[in-house]
Amino acid sequence: DAKTTQPPSMDCAEGRAANLPCNHSTISGNEYVYWYRQIHSQGPQYIIHGLKNNETNEMASLIITEDRKSSTLILPHATLRDTAVYYCIVRPNTGGFKTIFGAGTRLFVKA
Amino acid sequence: DTGVSQDPRHKITKRGQNVTFRCDPISEHNRLYWYRQTLGQGPEFLTYFQNEAQLEKSRLLSDRFSAERPKGSFSTLEIQRTEQGDSAMYLCASSSNRKRGDYNEQFFGPGTRLTVL
Numbered sequence: 047d048a049k050t051t052q053p054p055s056m057d058c059a060e061g062r063a064a065n066l067p068c069n070h071s072t073i074s075g076n077e078y079v080y081w082y083r084q085i086h087s088q089g090p091q092y093i094i095h096g097l098k099n100n101e102t103n104e105m106a107s108l109i110i111t112e113d114r115k116s117s118t119l120i121l122p123h124a125t126l127r128d129t130a131v132y133y134c135i136v137r138p139n140t141g142g143f144k145t146i147f148g149a150g151t152r153l154f155v156k157a
Numbered sequence: 158d159t160g161v162s163q164d165p166r167h168k169i170t171k172r173g174q175n176v177t178f179r180c181d182p183i184s185e186h187n188r189l190y191w192y193r194q195t196l197g198q199g200p201e202f203l204t205y206f207q208n209e210a211q212l213e214k215s216r217l218l219s220d221r222f223s224a225e226r227p228k229g230s231f232s233t234l235e236i237q238r239t240e241q242g243d244s245a246m247y248l249c250a251s252s253s254n255r256k257r258g259d260y261n262e263q264f265f266g267p268g269t270r271l272t273v274l
Contacts, residue, residue, distance in 0.1 A: 089161070089248050089265030090200065133199055144190060144213065145250075145263055147199030 068134030182251030
């Protein structure tokens with residue numbers, strides 16, 4: 047079973063920030079938080095990952111709470127092309143570990 | 158394009174037939190994963206290879222399923238005696254444990270969509 051809980055769907059207006067929450071209250075000390083997204087009919091695409099510090103890249107920002115029990119993925123200026131299913135995953139960062147996906151959050155970006 | 162490729166992209170078959178899918182990982186990646194995804198669900202792990210060795214298999218991988226990676230490069234997933242319940246998207250991913258630092262990103266291919274009639 048997935049170790050994360052996400053809302054099934056969210057809406058966001060184009061140009062506004064999309065904030066996608068994820069709960070991972072049973073995360074272990076050696077587990078990282080990863081985010082992937084899947085646009086319709088494509089394979090999942092890596093977005094960002096982090097351990098305990100906030101992270102930012104060209105796609106998004108990841109905010110992890112101090113107790114590491116939850117996190118938020120932020121898309122700063124959502125576009126219509128960001129409409130996708132977003133998956134929050136926790137797993138160790140070393141070793142050939144499989145990725146256990148939940149159902150994710152379906153984000154709809156509306157014009 | 159140097160990403161993960163899968164062939165075919167779509168396969169329609171009749172119940173009881175055998176099908177085989179191919180995955181070509183990113184060339185320097187030594188790890189390869191197969192997942193299955195049904196409509197409205199996240200991908201489910203099936204199996205994982207490090208080089209040519211199959212190191213883990215999910216309980217989802219019944220005796221009708223077999224995966225190989227004979228030379229540690231491309232991989233094949235075969236389904237024998239297909240059933241309608243096998244209809245799904247089959248995704249392949251690859252990663253490398255040789256990358257410096259704490260990084261184990263899995264890169265996914267576009268998937269093979271199987272429809273069993």
